[in-house]
Amino acid sequence: xxxxxxxxxxxxxxxxxxxxxxxxxxxxxxxxxxxxxxxxxxxxxxxxxxxxxxxxxxxxxxxxxxxxxxxxxxxxxxxxxxxxxxxxxxxxxxxxxxxxxxxxxxxxxxxxxxxxxxxxxxxxxxxxxxxxxxxxxxxxxxxxxxxxxxxxxxxxxxxxxxxxxxxxxxxxxxxxxxxxxxxxxxxxxxxxxxxxxxxxxxxxxxxxxxxxxxxxxxxxxxxxxxxxxxxxxxxxxxxxxxxx
Numbered sequence: 001x002x003x004x005x006x007x008x009x010x011x012x013x014x015x016x017x018x019x020x021x022x023x024x025x026x027x028x029x030x031x032x033x034x035x036x037x038x039x040x041x042x043x044x045x046x047x048x049x050x051x052x053x054x055x056x057x058x059x060x061x062x063x064x065x066x067x068x069x070x071x072x073x074x075x076x077x078x079x080x081x082x083x084x085x086x087x088x089x090x091x092x093x094x095x096x097x098x099x100x101x102x103x104x105x106x107x108x109x110x111x112x113x114x115x116x117x118x119x120x121x122x123x124x125x126x127x128x129x130x131x132x133x134x135x136x137x138x139x140x141x142x143x144x145x146x147x148x149x150x151x152x153x154x155x156x157x158x159x160x161x162x163x164x165x166x167x168x169x170x171x172x173x174x175x176x177x178x179x180x181x182x183x184x185x186x187x188x189x190x191x192x193x194x195x196x197x198x199x200x201x202x203x204x205x206x207x208x209x210x211x212x213x214x215x216x217x218x219x220x221x222x223x224x225x226x227x228x229x230x231x232x233x234x235x236x237x238x239x240x241x242x243x244x
Contacts, residue, residue: 042158045170046147048197053146058086058225059198061216070209077102083216084229085143094230110230117232123239124232130244143199164191164200165217183207196221 061083067076084096092111099105106117114127150156159171169191176182184206191201198221205211234240 039158041170042156042172045158045172045192045194046150046156048194049145049150049192050147052197052221055222056087056143057222058084059143059219059221060084060223060225061219063214063216065212065214068211068213084225086225086230096229106232108230108232115232115234117234117238121239122235122237123241124234125241125243128242128244159189161194162191164193164215167200168194169200170194193219 062080063083064078064080066078068074069076079099080101081097081099083098085093087093093109095107095109097107104119106115106119108115109129112129114129115124117124154174155177157173157175159173162169162171172190172192174188174190176185176187186205186207186209187203189203189205190199192198193200196219198219199216200219201213201215203211203213
C-alpha cells in the first residue's frame, strides 16, 4: 500500500473536520422594532422548515460550488456535482456528495463510516466515525430537522430575502456557540426556498474568511434514492488510508 499524497490527505482531513464542526450562530443587533420583525420572519421560515421535516425522507439535487480564498481575493475553479441525503423514521441518515467536474471526488457517509474516493488517482480515505456518526446531519443542516432540534444546536438569525435561481429565499445565518467549533467555522448561511422550505444555497465561512459557496438546482424532495448511491465499491489497487 502506497502512501497517499500529503496535500490530498490534508485536504480530505480538513473536509471531514469541517463537517464535524458545522454548528451554531449569533443573533444580529438592532432596535426592538427591527428585532421583532426579524423574529417574526425567522419564525415563519422555521415553520416552513418544520412542515418539510414532518414528512421528510430524502433530498437530492445537482449543485455548483466554488471556494473563495480570502488571501488571494479570488475564487478557485468552480466544481459541479450531485448531492443525495436520506433519513428514515429511526433517524438513520445517509449522504453522498459527488464532485463530477472538473475532477471526480465522491464522499459517502453511512452509519459509522465515511469514505472519500478520487478515481483519477485511485486513492481513498475511510474514516471510522464512531460516536461522531451523526455528523452527517451537520453537513445537511436545514434538511429534515425540526426547528426545536436546530435551536438546540444553533442560535439562528434572519438576514432578509434574496432570489436564488429565480426563487425567493429567506436567509438564515448560524454562528457557533461552542468555542472549539468557532475556531474552525465562523458561520454558516443558508438560503431557504420560501416555496419548498428546503435549502437553495449554503455558505460555509471559516475564521480566515475563506468560504465555500454551494448552490442547488433540480431539487427533488422525498423521492426514491437507490441504496447503492450510498455504497462505494473501491476497485482493486486503490490506495486506502484508514483513519479512526
